[in-house]
Amino acid sequence: MKKLLSIISVLAICSGAVFGQNTKNAKEILDKVSQKTKSYSSINIGYTLVHTSPQGANDKTNGTLVMKGQKYKLSILDNVLYCDGKTLWTHMVEEKEVVVSNVDNNDSDVLNPAKVLTMYEKGFKYKFIQDRFEASRAIYVIDLYPEDVANSEYSKIRLSIDKDKSQLWKVEYSAKDGNKYTITVNTFKVNEQIPDASFTFDKAKNPSVKIIDER
Helix, strand or coil, X not given: CHHHHHHHCCCCCCCCCCCCCCHHHHHHHHHHHHHHHXXXXXXXXXXXXXXXXXXXXXXXXXEEEEEECCEEEEEECCEXXXXXXXXXXXXXXXXXXXXXXXXXXXXXXXXXXXXXXXXXXXXXXXXXXXXXXXXXXXXEEEEEEECCHHHCCEEEEEEEEECCCCEEEEEEXXXXXXXXXXXXXXXXXXXXXXXXXXXXXXXXXXXXXXXXECC
C-alpha cells in the first residue's frame, strides 16, 4: 500500500536537482508544468495503474485523485484515503475499517499527494531524453534518478509530459526488484467547485465501519 501511494503521489510534478546533458531543457519543462499546476484551485484526475512483475504478471486497476490545496481524496484498489490537511482517514473498504491518524507535515517520509508539487525539488537528478509522438499526442520524455539510489526502491522514474497541455500524462516506475509500475492519466479536470466535506470521512454514511483512532 505504501509503495502504491508513493507512485500515485507523482500525478502532479515539479522540478528537481541537476543531472548531466540537457538538464536546462528538462528544468524548463518541469518548471512550466509545476507553475501551471500550482495555478489550479483544484485538480481531479482519473488514472490507470498497471503493475508488471518480473515473472510476467500484469495487473491493472483504475483510480481517482482529487486535490484542493493541502486536502485530497485518493481512491486506489479497495482503499479510499481522505485528508483535510490535518487528519488522514484510510478507509479499507473490504475490511470495513477506517484508520484515523494525524498528518505530520514535518515528516519527510509521509506520502502525501498534496506535497507532489514540491517533492522533486530535492533528492532527484533528472535528464531530458527526447520529444516524440505517442498515442496521437506530442510528448516530452524526462527521466528522474534518485540521488540516494541505495535507499530508494526505484532505479528510475520516466515522465511523459503532454507537450501542448503542459500536463503529466504518464509515469513509469522501474523498481530495483524488477517490478514496473505505469500510471496513465485518463482524465484531468481543474478548477472545479469541490466542497471541503469531500476530504473528510463521513461516519454517518458508513455506520457499519469500525473506526481505529491512532491519533
